[in-house]
Amino acid sequence: MKVKxxxxxxxxxxxxxxxxxxxxxxxxxxxxxxxxxxKQNHLKEKPELFMSGDSVRPGILVLVNDVDWELLDGAxxxxxxxxxxxxxxxxxxx
Amino acid sequence: MNGKxxxxxGNKAQLKRPKxxxxxxxxxxxxxxxxxxxxxITSSNLFSRGExxxxxASGGKDSTVLAHIMKVLNxxxxxxxELFLLSIDEGITGYRDDSLESVKRNxxxxxxxxxxxxxxxxxxxxxDAIVAQIGMKNNCTFCxxxxxxxxxRGCELLKVDKMVTGHNAxxxxxxxxxxVLRGDIARLQRCVAIVTHDESGGYIPRAKPxxxxxxxxxxxxxxFKKLDYFSTECIxxxxxxxxxxxxxxxxxxxxxxxCIVDIIRSAxxxxxxxxNIRKQVISRCEKCAYISSQKICxxxxxxxxxxxxxxxxxxxxxxxxxxxSKARRVEEEEKVERSKVSILNAxx
Numbered sequence: 001m002k003v004k005x006x007x008x009x010x011x012x013x014x015x016x017x018x019x020x021x022x023x024x025x026x027x028x029x030x031x032x033x034x035x036x037x038x039k040q041n042h043l044k045e046k047p048e049l050f051m052s053g054d055s056v057r058p059g060i061l062v063l064v065n066d067v068d069w070e071l072l073d074g075a076x077x078x079x080x081x082x083x084x085x086x087x088x089x090x091x092x093x094x
Numbered sequence: 095m096n097g098k099x100x101x102x103x104g105n106k107a108q109l110k111r112p113k114x115x116x117x118x119x120x121x122x123x124x125x126x127x128x129x130x131x132x133x134x135i136t137s138s139n140l141f142s143r144g145e146x147x148x149x150x151a152s153g154g155k156d157s158t159v160l161a162h163i164m165k166v167l168n169x170x171x172x173x174x175x176e177l178f179l180l181s182i183d184e185g186i187t188g189y190r191d192d193s194l195e196s197v198k199r200n201x202x203x204x205x206x207x208x209x210x211x212x213x214x215x216x217x218x219x220x221x222d223a224i225v226a227q228i229g230m231k232n233n234c235t236f237c238x239x240x241x242x243x244x245x246x247r248g249c250e251l252l253k254v255d256k257m258v259t260g261h262n263a264x265x266x267x268x269x270x271x272x273x274v275l276r277g278d279i280a281r282l283q284r285c286v287a288i289v290t291h292d293e294s295g296g297y298i299p300r301a302k303p304x305x306x307x308x309x310x311x312x313x314x315x316x317x318f319k320k321l322d323y324f325s326t327e328c329i330x331x332x333x334x335x336x337x338x339x340x341x342x343x344x345x346x347x348x349x350x351x352x353c354i355v356d357i358i359r360s361a362x363x364x365x366x367x368x369x370n371i372r373k374q375v376i377s378r379c380e381k382c383a384y385i386s387s388q389k390i391c392x393x394x395x396x397x398x399x400x401x402x403x404x405x406x407x408x409x410x411x412x413x414x415x416x417x418x419s420k421a422r423r424v425e426e427e428e429k430v431e432r433s434k435v436s437i438l439n440a441x442x
Contacts, residue, residue: 009155009313010325058344061313068314070110071098071117089325090155090313091340 001027001081005038009089011060016044025079031062032075034085049091061088102126112308112351120318127315131303132167138288140301143174146254148298150245151179151200151208153193156260158200158323159312160304164258165204179204180248180257182241183212185220189329196324203322211248213240217397224400225330233330236400239392243384249298261302264309264347267357268339275339279366286361297385306355 005021012019015038025037032054039047051057055075062069063086069077079085098107100119107117111126118126134140141147149164151157161179168175181197184190194210201208214220217240225233249257266286273282284290291299304312316323346353378384379391386392 008317008325010327013326058341058348059309061310061317063317066108066120066318067106068109071107086317088313088317090309091344 001025001029001079003029003034003079004082004084005034006084006086007088008086009061010091011050011087011089014045014050015042018042029079030075031064031069031077031079031085034079035075050087056087057091059089059091061090062086063088109314112310112347113306113355115351123311123314123318127307127311128163128166128170131163131307132171134288134306135167135173135303138301140258140289140303141173141175141256144176145174145256146176146178146252148178148180148209148249148252148254148257149206150257150259151181151197152260153181153196153200153324154260155313155316155323155325156262156265156304156309158196158321159316160258160260161200161204161206162319162321164303165206177206178252178254179206179208180245180252180254181208181210182244182248183210183214184237184241185213185222186329187222189326190221192326193324196322199322209248209252211244211251213244216240216244216247217393219397219400221330227400227403230330236396237330239396243391243393246297246384254298257298257300258303259300260304262304262307262309262312263354263358264340264343266302266305267354268336268343270357270361271343272336272339282361282364283366286358306358308351308354 001024003023003025005023007015007019007021015021021038021042023034023037023041025034029037035051035056036054039051043050049057050060056062064072064077064079065084066086069075098117099105100107100122101116102122102125103119105119105121108120109118109123110116111118111123147164149157149161151161164175164177167173168177179197179201181194183194197208197210200206212220221233221237224236228236245257269285270282273279273285286305288305289299289301291297315321343354343357376385376387377389379386379394380389381394382391384391384393388395390398
């Protein structure tokens with residue numbers, strides 16, 4: 001199934017300046033699986049700035065269809081076809 | 095996918111508030127976010143009617159949201175303030191030139207006058223040229239000292255009464271933690287003040303309207319409002335010391351988000367042994383008349399070093415010591431590393 005992914009707040013720099021991607025993942029893929037998939041297939045540099053353990057690094061916000069993933073099941077949320085998953089770094093200076 | 099509802103209006107919730115754990119929808123989030131900043135401003139009496147206020151604008155997320163909200167609240171609640179954007183151009187190609195473009199877009203969008211003060215015009219040196227001469231070791235120290243003074247010079251040019259900065263609750267909590275870790279009691283006491291100024295009126299008071307505002311909410315606000323900001327780390331920043339404190343705070347926040355505001359509240363409530371805190375005696379630099387605790391201010395000491403090609407030495411000279419054994423010098427270098435952090439936050 002197709003899932004849309006967006007990066008902002010500086011994270012796009014780790015993904016070859018890609019701000020949007022469409023990825024094709026299996027049914028029952030969780031956000032945790034998606035993070036691993038993105039690391040495997042799209043992340044270009046400094047994985048430690050994107051990941052911590054098997055999730056994203058603290059300070060990176062995740063939204064699914066404009067809903068904070070903390071309202072869903074966080075990293076265990078199962079993505080659905082055409083979901084829009086946004087990763088935003090809060091770690092850059094302001 | 096999500097059946098949870100907003101605690102205020104019952105519509106679909108979109109955000110979990112870190113400060114309170116409340117679930118809230120986008121529209122109600124805008125209301126509470128703006129209301130809380132307004133309450134911080136009014137309860138701390140940050141401004142008086144008729145004042146001219148500079149917004150320190152880097153083009154990053156915090157200052158972009160700050161510019162937006164100052165404009166919104168000033169109009170909505172009729173604060174009667176005259177607002178200005180103030181940016182510093184450190185002369186860092188590929189970093190500041192890009193972020194200044196985002197400040198220029200903010201200028202158009204919010205219809206606020208913009209003043210850009212450059213290191214090159216003030217000091218005759220860009221950070222690119224400084225790094226070319228001194229390398230990447232003490233460059234943040236130079237930059238921090240120069241920026242602080244440049245912001246004050248910009249305030250003088252704009253003839254403002256106050257400056258507001260985008261420092262948020264996460265930044266303040268980090269700074270509290272760093273001051274505890276290095277036992278800097280004088281700064282620990284100052285860093286939680288919502289307005290900082292020196293008693294002799296030597297520089298423009300600086301206020302932090304986002305002192306209690308979580309970084310997560312600032313970024314969410316910018317995202318939902320589609321505000322235009324720039325996000326790239328400075329190419330010369332090693333970002334080490336503050337980075338550790340920052341990471342610790344973010345790890346703690348994941349377990350218990352309230353910790354950020356609790357750290358600030360703790361520091362606000364500390365009782366300080368004021369007798370034993372060294373008070374800085376503020377006078378004027380003999381060269382440039384900028385406020386300084388030394389005869390010659392640090393910026394002038396650095397500049398003298400740069401201009402005579404001895405910049406590396408001047409970092410040590412400014413600490414007041416020149417002759418050192420090797421061991422002493424290593425110790426001193428560590429001290430400079432630490433002071434880098436404190437200089438970057440010299441207004442805390």
